[in-house]
Amino acid sequence: MTDDKHYQAGMELRRSMWGEAGAEPRVNQATTFNRPLEDMVTTWCFGDIWQRPGLDRKTRSMITLAALTALCRPNQLKGHVEGALANGVTVDEIREIILHTSVYSGIPTGVEGFNAAKEVLKRLGLD
Numbered sequence: 001m002t003d004d005k006h007y008q009a010g011m012e013l014r015r016s017m018w019g020e021a022g023a024e025p026r027v028n029q030a031t032t033f034n035r036p037l038e039d040m041v042t043t044w045c046f047g048d049i050w051q052r053p054g055l056d057r058k059t060r061s062m063i064t065l066a067a068l069t070a071l072c073r074p075n076q077l078k079g080h081v082e083g084a085l086a087n088g089v090t091v092d093e094i095r096e097i098i099l100h101t102s103v104y105s106g107i108p109t110g111v112e113g114f115n116a117a118k119e120v121l122k123r124l125g126l127d
Contacts, residue, residue, distance in 0.1 A: 010047025
C-alpha cells in the first residue's frame with residue numbers, strides 16, 4: 001500500500017499538519033491488527049478526500065472540528081485542533097466553531113469539545 005500515490009500524498013499531508021513526530025509514529029506503530037485501518041486513513045482520508053479540489057485545507061479543518069465536536073469525539077478532536085492550527089485556523093476560529101456546533105449538537109458535546117481543545121491549546125502555550 002505504501003507505493004500508492006494516494007498513500008504518499010496522505011503521508012505528506014499528515015506530516016505537514018502534525019510534523020514528523022505526529023505522523024510517523026502513528027503509522028510506524030501500527031500492528032498487524034490495525035495496519036489496514038492506518039492505511040485506509042492515510043490513503044482515503046488524507047490522500048484522497050483531503051486532496052480534492054473545491055475546499056482548501058483550512059476549510060476542511062474547520063469542517064472536521066465541527067464534525068468531531070458534534071460526534072463528541074474529544075480524542076480525535078485534540079489531534080485535529082493541532083492540525084487545524086497548522087492549516088491556518090486561529091484560536092478564535094476554533095472557539096467559534098465549537099460554540100456554533102454546540103448550539104446544533106448539544107451543550108454536552110460543546111463542553112467536551114472545549115475541554116479537548118483547551119487541553120491542546122494549553123500544551124501549545126496558546127491558552
